[in-house]
Amino acid sequence: MTTDTTTAPPEPGPGLADRGRQSPIRRAIDLVLSERVPLLAVLLVLVVGWFFLLSNQGYLVAPYDSDYLFSALDSLVPLCLLAFAELVVIVSGRGGIDLSVGSIVSLCGMAFGFMVGLWNWPVLAALVVTVAVGAALGAINGLLVAYLGFPALIATLATFYAFGALALLSHNNAPISTKPIQDVHSLTRTVSLPLGDQVPDVPLQVLTFLLPVAVVVWLVVNRTAYGRKLYAIGTNDIAARFANIPVRRSRFLAYVASGALSGLAAVVIVAQFASARPDSGSVGNGMALPAITIAVLGGVAIVGGVGRVAGVILAGLLVVWLNAGILLAFEGSDGSQFQLFALGALLVLSALLNAYSLRRGRGAG
Amino acid sequence: MAAANPGIATRRRRPVARAVEGQELALIIVLAALWLILSISTDTFLTSSNLSNLLYSVAPIAIIGIGMTAVIVTGGIDVSVGSGAAVVMVVVAKAIRDSGLPLAPALALGLAVGLVLGVINGVLVAYGGIHPIIVTFGTLNLYRFLALRLFENKQVTGVPDTFSVLGGGKSGETLGVPNAWWLALVLAAVMWSYMRYWATGRHWYALGNDAAAARLAGIRVKSRTIAAYALTGLFVGLAGIVLIGSGGLVQQNAGTGLELRVIAAVVIGGTSILGGRGSVLGTLLGALLVGTVTSAITLLGWRSELTELFIGVFILVAVGVDLVRERRRRAR
Numbered sequence: 001m002t003t004d005t006t007t008a009p010p011e012p013g014p015g016l017a018d019r020g021r022q023s024p025i026r027r028a029i030d031l032v033l034s035e036r037v038p039l040l041a042v043l044l045v046l047v048v049g050w051f052f053l054l055s056n057q058g059y060l061v062a063p064y065d066s067d068y069l070f071s072a073l074d075s076l077v078p079l080c081l082l083a084f085a086e087l088v089v090i091v092s093g094r095g096g097i098d099l100s101v102g103s104i105v106s107l108c109g110m111a112f113g114f115m116v117g118l119w120n121w122p123v124l125a126a127l128v129v130t131v132a133v134g135a136a137l138g139a140i141n142g143l144l145v146a147y148l149g150f151p152a153l154i155a156t157l158a159t160f161y162a163f164g165a166l167a168l169l170s171h172n173n174a175p176i177s178t179k180p181i182q183d184v185h186s187l188t189r190t191v192s193l194p195l196g197d198q199v200p201d202v203p204l205q206v207l208t209f210l211l212p213v214a215v216v217v218w219l220v221v222n223r224t225a226y227g228r229k230l231y232a233i234g235t236n237d238i239a240a241r242f243a244n245i246p247v248r249r250s251r252f253l254a255y256v257a258s259g260a261l262s263g264l265a266a267v268v269i270v271a272q273f274a275s276a277r278p279d280s281g282s283v284g285n286g287m288a289l290p291a292i293t294i295a296v297l298g299g300v301a302i303v304g305g306v307g308r309v310a311g312v313i314l315a316g317l318l319v320v321w322l323n324a325g326i327l328l329a330f331e332g333s334d335g336s337q338f339q340l341f342a343l344g345a346l347l348v349l350s351a352l353l354n355a356y357s358l359r360r361g362r363g364a365g
Numbered sequence: 366m367a368a369a370n371p372g373i374a375t376r377r378r379r380p381v382a383r384a385v386e387g388q389e390l391a392l393i394i395v396l397a398a399l400w401l402i403l404s405i406s407t408d409t410f411l412t413s414s415n416l417s418n419l420l421y422s423v424a425p426i427a428i429i430g431i432g433m434t435a436v437i438v439t440g441g442i443d444v445s446v447g448s449g450a451a452v453v454m455v456v457v458a459k460a461i462r463d464s465g466l467p468l469a470p471a472l473a474l475g476l477a478v479g480l481v482l483g484v485i486n487g488v489l490v491a492y493g494g495i496h497p498i499i500v501t502f503g504t505l506n507l508y509r510f511l512a513l514r515l516f517e518n519k520q521v522t523g524v525p526d527t528f529s530v531l532g533g534g535k536s537g538e539t540l541g542v543p544n545a546w547w548l549a550l551v552l553a554a555v556m557w558s559y560m561r562y563w564a565t566g567r568h569w570y571a572l573g574n575d576a577a578a579a580r581l582a583g584i585r586v587k588s589r590t591i592a593a594y595a596l597t598g599l600f601v602g603l604a605g606i607v608l609i610g611s612g613g614l615v616q617q618n619a620g621t622g623l624e625l626r627v628i629a630a631v632v633i634g635g636t637s638i639l640g641g642r643g644s645v646l647g648t649l650l651g652a653l654l655v656g657t658v659t660s661a662i663t664l665l666g667w668r669s670e671l672t673e674l675f676i677g678v679f680i681l682v683a684v685g686v687d688l689v690r691e692r693r694r695r696a697r
Contacts (some may be wrong), residue, residue, distance in 0.1 A: 038580075292499075292502060
């Protein structure tokens, strides 16, 4: 594994001549199986195409059309933000993982609720402070993992408990849903793009939260010195230390970034619910699980040093549109149960695939 | 791990290894102090019914923790145990309610279901070449899905008291201690000696220290890995039966969050999450500590959310102490 796997264009190496002799179909299959982004693109087309077909045949409860797909992007925003958080943390290596993102979401959501709902702060100022609170909580994780040497799994398990408890305690286990908080819901309205009537309305949060963050994360991990350091420490932190990279500080910053992204996700979630709920990040199995699933599905290797923003976004789209389709394919609560199944099966399959492509990568040298 | 060398040297000098080591001793002291404080400050803590309740509520965590210790010692982890317990509970509860299955076959059914779930985890971990946390995160979802399908959108009501002998009531006690807890003690004793004195038990430690070296030393890495997860599955089956206990109701959210409590107990007990070090004795003490904190907060009338906060802090303290000792051992 080298950090090369993270840069976008596959370098034409000596293997190319070798590949040239193979049939084009074989090459296409190879590409799809070993490169995550084309594979996800193919899967995405298959899933969406399949549900379109079912929809046209009338098997679904409601039409699965472009309007529905675009409105489903609502749930993509917090998921993707948290998956980015997992991306930076997992890439930073040494067993990096952040189980506490859900609790950070709960706690930051409550902080945002207090600032906007009870103290009547302007939304923008509250947003900035919320992200800062998230970064501070992430810094606690970073301190434990990077400087004190706690295994990430344990440190973030402990803070998952602690932050979650603080969120519940902060407002006596009651949600904050005063008028100013309800007004924040307008952040999640849909807007029509000036591209003609063919293009359906887009949730505003995709434009205001998801796209800018995706661009920033992409720039940071691919186009800054810090990003290169992150991949370097994730690939081999002893080698990175010999290369005079500040290993501890780089890893610490990854957890801070994860916390800040979780804080941002908290604002989006509060806006979506029009209420700051103390358990917003821990409903069901919590938010860490889907976020990690999307990151791993997107090709982030749990051993560190490998992972791309584009993969994570495509994986997020796949999960969200698959879930949206499943919801229409079953009546009642059956749909949400099959979503669990889909998430679990996707995770296991994608992890198996990761292991397969890593092994191939190693075999090719 | 460089730290293993001085450990081996001291062990050679003293053939009878110490049964209780640093972290376990510290845990015993903390537990004793907590129990002392609680019996002085509340008049309800040191009553037989409260202690019996505490031990019964801790039993499932302790039982699964015994298996989880083996898994974590191999360098793995199993976060699917909560969902697995839910599957066991719904299958067994429906079997004893709908077909009136008596105790022994129902027990066997529970163990078999747990074993199958554990073996699935083990095979995926051993042959998939994926990090165990990802595999078991996946099976956590799959098993929860399975459980919810089996529930058919209804909680299971009117479960008979087939397992009352393992339950929380008076009928499930011997000498004032819940049978479930006796069971945990016996299992822990067996596992403790197995992991300490049997070759195949030592293999788990070898695996956790360095899987590649273990393979070169002739240890059958894959089958030992599967064994650890299968055993955990078996214990999940048993814990599911203890959780059904005296019957009544099995809710759809059964077992949610159980995995985190189990992992907390194991880690507080001094088992290293990196593998290669740990003992089931510590896990029992860790489970007791988690149970004591939960019980104490209820008795003191504090907010129940504080339980989670304390568990988090205890994890950090336990692992922190362990890290400091590890660093000292390495410096020596």
